[in-house]
Amino acid sequence: MRSQLDYHTIREIFARFEAAEPEPKGELEHVNAYTLVVAVALSAQATDVGVNKATRELFKIADTPQKMLDLGEEGLIGHIKTIGLYRNKAKNVIKLSRILVEDYAGEVPNSRAALQSLPGVGRKTANVVLNMWWHYPAQAVDTHIFRVGNRSGICPGKNVDAVERAIEDNIPVDFQRHAHHWLILHGRYTCKARKPACGTCLIRDLCLFEDKTL
Structure with missing residues (x-):
């Protein structure tokens, strides 16, 4: 065959x-490049439906890296505890948010290498973000x-x-x-x-x- x-x-x-x-269209809900990165990072070993349910309220109050840092790890956990591996994912989201604030002026970089350098962001996540936000193939x-x-x-x-x-x-x-x-x-x-x-x-x-x- x-x-x-x-x-x-x-x-x-x-x-x-x-x-x-x-x-x-991708089925993960997001409002900007940052919330897309977070949503995709949270979706590892989880369903898009489950992630959307958790992030719908989260992104109303934390749609930028600085707002996520202001919310803090425990505050973030309160929103995503229905998602598998939520503690480790919360740590990574806070870490990547800090890096974005300190090294990228709060903006999400649009190179695969820069994206993959962020905690919790692998090649698949980077490719999703490049495709969905910047329309790169x-x-x-x-x-x-x-x-x-x-x-x-x-x-x-x-x-x-x-x-x-x-x-x-x-x-x-x-x-x-x-x-x-x-x-x-x-x-x-x-x-x-x-x-x-x-x-x-x-x-x-x-x-x-x-x-x-x-």
Whole structure:
């Protein structure tokens, strides 16, 4: 069985994604670049729904690094204690807020290296922020993208770094900006881990997944 789709098939897949959802959006609520960084950092091993529920009130009072420092770690914990690993995440948010105030005049930097230097911000978080806020075609590979990429043959790889490179290498550049959102949403709502909804999948006829459901 082939493990990698060809160029023309991949182009057709993303043309279908685009026709169905021309401007896909990330589901984490935020009001500026800073709150996006915080929301994505909090979302590790948590659902977007759970993070949004916790941050909805938080961001009304702490939407800048200085306001977050003023709130303090314990104050922050009071808002995010429903999120997994909340104590460690609170420490990181306070630390990264202090760095932003002291080293970046309260602004969020827009280079991947600078973002990754912040506590609790890895490559995936940095790529989400670069893509969602600055519209840079960075590819944030999560479990959904890893699964869809390998099942379908769009961007197979043995690890997230390999899948990220495969997205950049295989997907035509005119689809790169929204590629990771289309793949995430497809994995979240259609190509689910345990019960993929192949019967309603708009790329069923193009996908290489052998165990398609009815």
